[in-house]
Amino acid sequence: MSANLLASDQLSNNGSDINLEADVLVIGGGPAGAWAAYNAAVQAVRVILVDKGYCGSSGATASGGTSVWYVANPDQRETAMASREALGGFLAERSWMERVLDRTHANLYELGNWGYPFPSEQQGQPYYRSLQQGAEYMRLMRKQIKKAGVQILDHSPALELLVDKEGAVAGAKGIRRQAGGRWIVRAKAVVIATGGCAFLSKALGCNVLTGDGYLMAAEAGAQMSGMEFSNAYALTPAFASVTKGAFYRWATFTYEDGTVIEGNTDVFR
Ligand SMILES: Cc1cc2nc3c(=O)[nH]c(=O)nc-3n(C[C@H](O)[C@H](O)[C@H](O)COP(=O)(O)OP(=O)(O)OC[C@H]3O[C@@H](n4cnc5c(N)ncnc54)[C@H](O)[C@@H]3O)c2cc1C
Structure with missing residues (x-):
């Protein structure tokens, strides 16, 4: 693959x-792409979203689900951020943490209003x-982005x-792949949201995650950051097809000599 000059790249518009x-082209229709397209x-700008599979069932979240870093009480934000900072070797940037917490808060309420069936806490x-x-x-x-006018x-x-x-x-x-032929989208802004590069894990939903977005971005001259932290797979039972980490919440992990490894539940705070 190589990046082309738009001026010299004219696809014929015949056949299919x-x-x-x-205005905005979003590449990838997992949660990152879907939220970008929706927003x-x-x-009121024209948005096109393309997905390698079927937006709504493709990618790592659709086949499993995710736990979310959500801090309801503003008084607990500082503690939550400090805990994450320590876990990440103090390499995280506070401004990004705050943005993530803000967006998560807003988006989860939006999802609740749209009818996502959140489980109930003890107090209901x-x-x-x-x-x-x-x-x-x-x-x-998928339903919401279509409603918002995304093609x-x-x-x-x-x-x-x-x-x-x-x-x-x-x-x-x-x-x-199904209709045959090629597509070309000229756009004022392009969002790459093609997920990770986890296809070798063989975990559910990861077959489509072949790192295309990283390659395309690198070819266009993008600078990558933090990639050294992106190659960790979660633990999984040998018989499982999903390496999701929900069981960290309940499991106790020990070293070979039986000493308990502390701190593994911190990721859910
Ligand atoms: C093995 C594994 C375990 C995980 N465990 C957890 C967990 O326990 N808890 C948790 O919170 N999170 C977990 N995650 C993380 C979570 O699943 C991801 O962070 C989330 O799905 C990322 O969303 P995304 O939109 O970036 O990518 P994805 O949801 O993966 O979506 C990427 C989309 O891009 C599309 N795409 C790819 N290439 C192209 C292309 N060239 N052109 C067009 N479309 C393309 C794909 O078809 C897919 O629909 C895990 C992830 C993995 C890989």
Whole structure:
């Protein structure tokens, strides 16, 4: 693959090739892409989302679910951030932590309003830390982004980014696996949300996660950051197909000599 100059890249528009324009092109329709598409579309801009599989059932969340870093009480934010900072060797940036907490708070309430079936806490309040019904979550996201006006191209992997004469990313192109032919989208902004690179884990939903977005971004000159922390797989029972980490909440881990490893439940605080 290589990045093409937009000016010299004219796809024919015959057969089942399609040639589209958008304000924002989102590549990847997992939670990151779906939320990006939703937030752009509600600003009344034209948004196209392409997914390699079927947006709503493709990727690591749709087949499993996620636990969420949600801190309900503002007084507990400081403790929560300090705990994460320590876990991360004090390499995290507070401004990003705060942004994540803010967005999570807003998005979870939105999901609740849309009808996501959060489990209940003992006092009957929704338990916002759990999005473990990944299929339900992503089905709902697909419904909402369509409602917001996003055009979805399923089974349409992006193969390369388009760049203009100045080197700025100006869209992408790819293929239509079911309809046949190719697609090209020229866009003022492109969001790459193609997930991780976990296909070798063989975990459910990870077959599509072949690191395409990282490659496309690198080809367009992007600088990567924090990649040295992105190669860890979770523990899993030998017979399981999912390496999700929910069992950390209940399990006790020990060293070979039986000494308990402290702190493994901190990730859920
Ligand atoms: C093995 C594993 C275990 C995990 N365990 C947990 C856990 O216990 N708790 C927790 O909170 N989180 C967990 N996660 C993390 C969570 O699943 C991910 O953070 C989340 O799914 C990431 O969302 P995303 O939208 O970035 O990517 P994904 O949900 O993976 O979605 C990526 C999307 O991009 C599409 N795509 C890929 N390439 C292309 C392309 N070239 N063109 C178009 N579309 C493309 C895919 O089809 C997919 O739909 C785990 C992840 C993995 C891989």
